[in-house]
Amino acid sequence: xxxxxxxxxxxxxxxxxxxxxxxxxxxxxxxxxxxxxxxxxxxxxxxxxxxxxxxxxxxxxxxxxxxxxxxxxxxxxxxxxxxxxxxxxxxxxxxxxxxxxxxxxxxxxxxxxxxxxxxxxxxxxxxxxxxxxxxxxxxxxxxxxxxxxxxxxxxxxxxxxxxxxxxxxxxxxxxxxxxxxxxxxxxxxxxxxxxxxxxxxxxxxxxxxxxxxxxxxxxxxxxxx
Amino acid sequence: xxxxxxxxxxxxxxxxxxxxxxxxxxxxxxxxxxxxxxxxxxxxxxxxxxxxxxxxxxxxxxxxxxxxxxxxxxxxxxxxxxxxxxxxx
Numbered sequence: 001x002x003x004x005x006x007x008x009x010x011x012x013x014x015x016x017x018x019x020x021x022x023x024x025x026x027x028x029x030x031x032x033x034x035x036x037x038x039x040x041x042x043x044x045x046x047x048x049x050x051x052x053x054x055x056x057x058x059x060x061x062x063x064x065x066x067x068x069x070x071x072x073x074x075x076x077x078x079x080x081x082x083x084x085x086x087x088x089x090x091x092x093x094x095x096x097x098x099x100x101x102x103x104x105x106x107x108x109x110x111x112x113x114x115x116x117x118x119x120x121x122x123x124x125x126x127x128x129x130x131x132x133x134x135x136x137x138x139x140x141x142x143x144x145x146x147x148x149x150x151x152x153x154x155x156x157x158x159x160x161x162x163x164x165x166x167x168x169x170x171x172x173x174x175x176x177x178x179x180x181x182x183x184x185x186x187x188x189x190x191x192x193x194x195x196x197x198x199x200x201x202x203x204x205x206x207x208x209x210x211x212x213x214x215x216x217x218x219x220x221x222x223x224x225x
Numbered sequence: 226x227x228x229x230x231x232x233x234x235x236x237x238x239x240x241x242x243x244x245x246x247x248x249x250x251x252x253x254x255x256x257x258x259x260x261x262x263x264x265x266x267x268x269x270x271x272x273x274x275x276x277x278x279x280x281x282x283x284x285x286x287x288x289x290x291x292x293x294x295x296x297x298x299x300x301x302x303x304x305x306x307x308x309x310x311x312x313x314x
Contacts, residue, residue, distance in 0.1 A: 020266075020269040021269075021273075023265075023266060023269075024266055024269060024270060024275060027262075027263065027266060028277065028279055028312055031228075031257070032228060032255065032257055032277060032279050032312075033279055033281065033310060033312075035228050036228060036230070036253060036255045036279065036280075036281055037281060037308065039228075039230060039253065039255070040233075040251075040253045040281050040283075040308075043233060043251075043253070044251060044283065047251075054307060055283050055307050055308065056307070057306045057307065057308070058305060058306070058307075063305050064305070065305070066305050067304060067305060069304055069310070070304045070305035070306050071305075073306060073310075074305075074306065
């Protein structure tokens with residue numbers, strides 16, 4: 001690290017030190033530390049799971065009074081995180097298994113390309129994510145809001161994240177086997193059946209720009225079919 | 226651009242009396258080999274005896290919220306990152 005003449009701090013602004021020193025330090029921050037940070041997080045996320053998100057750098061847009069070093073590392077980190085193939089994202093924990101179903105979740109973290117990101121509001125997430133898991137969709141990840149912010153900005157334009165959206169859930173429910181699984185699960189709690197169906201339909205109809213509910217056999221018919 | 230990770234592990238930092246668990250840090254160190262350093266920086270690095278060796282550390286215990294940059298000559302340089310940084314001068 002190139003330091004100021006008084007050797008008390010790294011050169012981080014051109015006016016305060018040699019331009020070469022600043023170039024060297026910026027190169028270390030961007031091409032060394034930002035990359036190492038991703039490698040470090042790959043280990044830490046494996047060890048700590050969801051609680052490992054606390055080690056992630058705050059996205060540049062969320063930094064309060066950022067210093068040059070933090071801003072440089074954070075900016076470069078998020079640029080690289082949006083393209084990284086590292087398995088950085090722990091799966092959202094499954095709901096407790098019900099009798100007769102198997103736990104499909106594995107403990108392997110997921111990469112940005114293999115994860116389905118849950119950026120829903122807390123209320124929607126609490127209803128929709130367990131429902132998707134019951135249907136066998138286990139590669140869902142639910143990062144905290146600051147990480148969501150960083151990922152959205154880091155992936156704009158270049159990488160498209162697969163998100164839990166009404167359209168995604170409608171697609172899942174067009175599979176008759178999965179629909180049957182959901183109906184069977186809900187039948188175990190008949191008292192909540194209508195409220196569950198109502199919540200699901202209101203979620204599915206949030207985005208009605210396309211084909212809506214065609215092909216989703218959500219409501220059991222009188223004959224039980 | 227390539228980096229070489231030279232160490233990764235958990236270490237206990239000696240400090241003021243506190244539960245041993247709260248002094249444990251995860252650390253990682255890496256370096257960049259000369260052939261991956263940009264030509265325009267190599268001469269300056271040699272002249273100033275700079276090494277492309279750097280590391281990161283995070284406290285294992287969640288209650289730690291402070292951060293510092295650890296240089297050979299200075300500590301307690303506050304950063305807005307949840308990680309401590311060390312780079313060789």
